[in-house]
Amino acid sequence: xxxxxxxxxxxxxxxxxxxxxxxxxxxxxxxxxxxxxxxxxxxxxxxxxxxxxxxxxxxxxxxxxxxxxxxxxxxxxxxxxxxxxxxxxxxxxxxxxxxxxxxxxxxxxxxxxxxxxxxxxxxxxxxxxxxxxxxxxxxxxxxxxxxxxxxxxxxxxxxxxxxxxxxxxxxxxxxxxxxxxxxxxxxxxxxxxxxxxxxxxxxxxxxxxxxxxxxxxxxxxxxxxxxxxxxxxxxxxxxxxxxxxxxxxxxxxxxxxxxxxxxxxxxxxxxxxxxxxxxxxxxxxxxxxxxxxxxxxxxxxxxxxxxxxxxxxxxxxxxxxxxxxxxxxxxxxxxxxxxxxxxxxxxxxxxxxxxxxxxxxxxxxxxxxxxxxxxxxxxxxxxxxxxxxxxxxxxxxxxxxxxxxxxxxxxxxxxxx
Amino acid sequence: xxxxxxxxxxxxxxxxxxxxxxxxxxxxxxxxxxxxxxxxxxxxxxxxxxxxxxxxxxxxxxxxxxxxxxxxxxxxxxxxxxxxxxxxxxxxxxxxxxxxxxxxxxxxxxxxxxxxxxxxxxxxxxxxxxxxxxxxxxxxxxxxxxxxxxxxxxxxxxxxxxxxxxxxxxxxxxxxxxxxxxxxxxxxxxxxxxxxxxxxxxxxxxxxxxxxxxxxxxxxxxxxxxxxxxxxxxxxxxxxxxxxxxxxxxxxxxxxxxxxxxxxxxxxxxxxxxxxxxxxxxxxxxxxxxxxxxxxxxxxxxxxxxxxxxxxxxxxxxxxxxxxxxxxxxxxxxxxxxxxxxxxxxxxxxxxxxxxxxxxxxxxxxxxxxxxxxxxxxxxxxxxxxxxxxxxxxxxxxxxxxxxxxxxxxxxxxxxx
Numbered sequence: 001x002x003x004x005x006x007x008x009x010x011x012x013x014x015x016x017x018x019x020x021x022x023x024x025x026x027x028x029x030x031x032x033x034x035x036x037x038x039x040x041x042x043x044x045x046x047x048x049x050x051x052x053x054x055x056x057x058x059x060x061x062x063x064x065x066x067x068x069x070x071x072x073x074x075x076x077x078x079x080x081x082x083x084x085x086x087x088x089x090x091x092x093x094x095x096x097x098x099x100x101x102x103x104x105x106x107x108x109x110x111x112x113x114x115x116x117x118x119x120x121x122x123x124x125x126x127x128x129x130x131x132x133x134x135x136x137x138x139x140x141x142x143x144x145x146x147x148x149x150x151x152x153x154x155x156x157x158x159x160x161x162x163x164x165x166x167x168x169x170x171x172x173x174x175x176x177x178x179x180x181x182x183x184x185x186x187x188x189x190x191x192x193x194x195x196x197x198x199x200x201x202x203x204x205x206x207x208x209x210x211x212x213x214x215x216x217x218x219x220x221x222x223x224x225x226x227x228x229x230x231x232x233x234x235x236x237x238x239x240x241x242x243x244x245x246x247x248x249x250x251x252x253x254x255x256x257x258x259x260x261x262x263x264x265x266x267x268x269x270x271x272x273x274x275x276x277x278x279x280x281x282x283x284x285x286x287x288x289x290x291x292x293x294x295x296x297x298x299x300x301x302x303x304x305x306x307x308x309x310x311x312x313x314x315x316x317x318x319x320x321x322x323x324x325x326x327x328x329x330x331x332x333x334x335x336x337x338x339x340x341x342x343x344x345x346x347x348x349x350x351x352x353x354x355x356x357x358x359x360x361x362x363x364x365x366x367x368x369x370x371x372x373x374x375x376x377x378x379x380x381x382x383x384x385x386x387x388x389x390x391x392x393x394x395x396x397x398x399x400x401x402x403x404x405x406x407x408x409x410x411x412x413x414x415x416x417x
Numbered sequence: 418x419x420x421x422x423x424x425x426x427x428x429x430x431x432x433x434x435x436x437x438x439x440x441x442x443x444x445x446x447x448x449x450x451x452x453x454x455x456x457x458x459x460x461x462x463x464x465x466x467x468x469x470x471x472x473x474x475x476x477x478x479x480x481x482x483x484x485x486x487x488x489x490x491x492x493x494x495x496x497x498x499x500x501x502x503x504x505x506x507x508x509x510x511x512x513x514x515x516x517x518x519x520x521x522x523x524x525x526x527x528x529x530x531x532x533x534x535x536x537x538x539x540x541x542x543x544x545x546x547x548x549x550x551x552x553x554x555x556x557x558x559x560x561x562x563x564x565x566x567x568x569x570x571x572x573x574x575x576x577x578x579x580x581x582x583x584x585x586x587x588x589x590x591x592x593x594x595x596x597x598x599x600x601x602x603x604x605x606x607x608x609x610x611x612x613x614x615x616x617x618x619x620x621x622x623x624x625x626x627x628x629x630x631x632x633x634x635x636x637x638x639x640x641x642x643x644x645x646x647x648x649x650x651x652x653x654x655x656x657x658x659x660x661x662x663x664x665x666x667x668x669x670x671x672x673x674x675x676x677x678x679x680x681x682x683x684x685x686x687x688x689x690x691x692x693x694x695x696x697x698x699x700x701x702x703x704x705x706x707x708x709x710x711x712x713x714x715x716x717x718x719x720x721x722x723x724x725x726x727x728x729x730x731x732x733x734x735x736x737x738x739x740x741x742x743x744x745x746x747x748x749x750x751x752x753x754x755x756x757x758x759x760x761x762x763x764x765x766x767x768x769x770x771x772x773x774x775x776x777x778x779x780x781x782x783x784x785x786x787x788x789x790x791x792x793x794x795x796x797x798x799x800x801x802x803x804x805x806x807x808x809x810x811x812x813x814x815x816x817x818x819x820x821x822x823x824x825x826x827x828x829x830x831x832x833x834x
Binding site: 011012013014015016017018019020021023024025026027028029030031037038039040041042043044046049053056071072073074075103106107108109110111112114115131132134154156212275278280282284285286287288289291292293295296297298301302303304305306307308309311312315316345346347358359360361362394395398 | 430431432433434435436437438440441442443444445446447448454455456457458459460461463466470473597599608609610611613614617620621629630631632633634640642692695697699701702703704705706708709710712713714715718719720721722723724725726728729732733762763764775776777778779806807808809811812813815
């Protein structure tokens with residue numbers, strides 16, 4: 001069986017200052033391609049140890065995939081370590097240097113001499129463009145043809161390089177006939193134990209494809225994994241199980257695979273030809289940020305107000321000061337008026353409002369930290385209101401309220417005619 | 418120097434289904450105790466590979482600390498692998514069995530025959546109670562006196578076993594009496610290579626305390642690590658180097674240790690007794706979300722408008738429709754008017770505005786994807802404007818613009834009197 005080992009480089013990993021998420025990401029992509037990973041390692045920024053780890057990995061496996069240590073500083077030693085292990089010199093790759101020069105020009109920052117080092121790659125290697133950063137990656141080759149693919153450690157730079165360049169290369173070299181193909185059903189507004197209750201029998205009976213539930217904070221994914229020689233065969237195996245799961249989880253599955261709550265909301269709003277506005281207090285812009293992460297969201301999202309101060313609730317959303325005095329800013333009435341105000345001011349058909357106490361201060365006996373109100377004002381059907389009582393620290397409360405608000409909005413759009 | 422290696426066992430780690438956080442936790446405890454970790458590894462549930470990894474670790478280090486693979490099922494093979502590596506048999510540890518029986522009784526669950534296996538430990542080893550689960554841990558010994566400490570993989574069970582049992586053991590055996598103490602200087606608005614250029618000599622000359630640069634997307638941290646017998650001694654070693662670094666990076670260090678750009682901004686605004694408002698187009702609420710993540714931010718942050726549609730820019734921020742027609746929504750003029758509008762409407766002393774094209778659509782020859790404008794309107798000193806030209810996908814562009822905007826705001830507050 002062809003196999004690969006993964007090596008993460010960085011002293012910060014061995015000091016426990018950073019949790020290595022790159023290895024799991026790479027392992028997952030390789031698993032999907034049906035390529036075995038027998039081991040992974042993390043090592044410090046030390047040339048000798050890097051070389052030793054590379055030699056060890058290549059003695060056991062057909063190739064190694066590395067992350068980290070490609071930067072311009074003196075403690076970025078992956079290049080040197082790989083050269084030592086494979087007994088290679090480096091040479092300057094002009095296209096890599098050119099790309100870096102372009103990036104620096106675009107950033108308006110001077111390119112230092114030490115950046116040039118990043119364009120010096122092991123002789124005979126294949127450079128890998130990095131459109132998301134300055135450090136190019138590369139695939140170096142040992143004399144026996146085994147390979148070492150090196151990528152930056154910044155996840156945002158590593159991920160596209162892995163899926164677009166390293167994975168196709170590894171797949172072509174080592175790919176066996178079978179891959180693992182997955183379908184992920186994203187649910188919202190339903191608990192993990194309720195999902196488990198509804199599908200426990202399928203869990204036990206399904207081997208290929210098999211099912212897993214991945215819990216996130218306040219939402220969960222159901223994953224179907226099929227081992228098959230082609231995507232078509234896998235699709236045929238997945239389809240009936242997917243249909244059965246969607247039937248059992250009806251009203252809770254907002255999307256498939258790459259979907260997010262925000263993209264599902266965007267599509268439903270476009271179908272309705274409706275524009276949405278938001279008025280956020282304790283979610284502080286998180287709902288707007290989620291909605292605007294969808295490409296083309298300007299077609300369904302008019303905008304939002306982050307109304308933290310009472311004066312902003314009055315001036316920008318038209319909340320009555322009498323309401324704020326009588327019921328307070330964290331109240332059903334305030335949430336309703338914020339939603340109505342956002343709908344009117346933005347000229348939108350729907351508006352979603354949030355108000356609450358994210359803490360750690362600001363709570364009282366009567367209105368404790370974690371209390372919140374959501375209001376969804378739909379010109380077609382009226383106002384939906386929901387009271388929240390959330391646990392956690394400030395960031396957790398704001399993030400959970402955001403998830404619940406998006407879930408409420410999605411369910412309303414999906415279920416109302 | 419005494420050193421230890423960490424080995425995580427579990428096929429799920431190599432399929433990428435689980436991110437290994439145990440290794441970072443263990444590494445951090447060891448670092449604080451001044452014990453070096455030269456490498457870590459993850460391996461699958463395979464007896465031969467586990468034995469190989471243990472032998473490899475003990476050939477390089479004085480001991481190994483392992484997590485996972487201690488359960489009752491047939492694929493829990495850590496015990497067997499360690500016995501194979503150290504050439505030891507197992508024996509039944511009566512106290513471990515008794516403790517397990519108690520735990521099962523307390524849980525009201527029957528104890529199965531395969532659970533007995535968990536009380537069979539390598540001959541001569543020290544058992545480690547597990548009050549939080551059923552699998553006891555143990556410390557086994559090689560003939561040359563090197564050790565292998567094995568703990569369960571469930572973090573809730575592993576953590577107390579690590580701090581209360583394994584760490585005191587390792588500290589007594591290998592501890593030099595020294596711990597590693599760190600100070601992190603957070604920088605913004607300066608590139609990693611520029612930092613390197615300014616401090617490269619310190620990098621090379623400093624051994625204890627030593628320096629590392631950690632790059633994030635569009636900002637970087639400089640870390641000072643001192644090995645010392647006490648926090649007081651470490652502080653005395655760190656202080657002069659910190660002062661020198663702060664001098665060389667003046668105008669770019671926004672905080673220390675736990676600070677974020679948003680918390681630094683919040684403190685500077687409070688010092689000035691100023692309120693801030695934001696008007697966001699292509700950052701879509703991300704700046705507001707960052708600012709409101711700080712506890713107490715309502716004292717410095719009045720609120721914000723996410724003005725996606727032109728109509729919202731006009732209605733909520735008072736941008737002149739003539740400006741939008743003449744110069745377009747992505748223009749210096751529009752950014753200036755958005756900032757001025759936000760400042761007035763929220764009654765704030767400062768306002769920060771962003772407008773730009775996050776893509777993937779909406780770009781043109783003249784105004785490509787990634788073009789953006791920032792405007793910072795300060796009632797005390799006037800308007801600062803900055804043009805952006807950013808690379809990356811939609812999310813990357815929005816996130817980089819957010820970091821740059823926060824950097825610009827922080828620098829303005831920090832440097833203006």
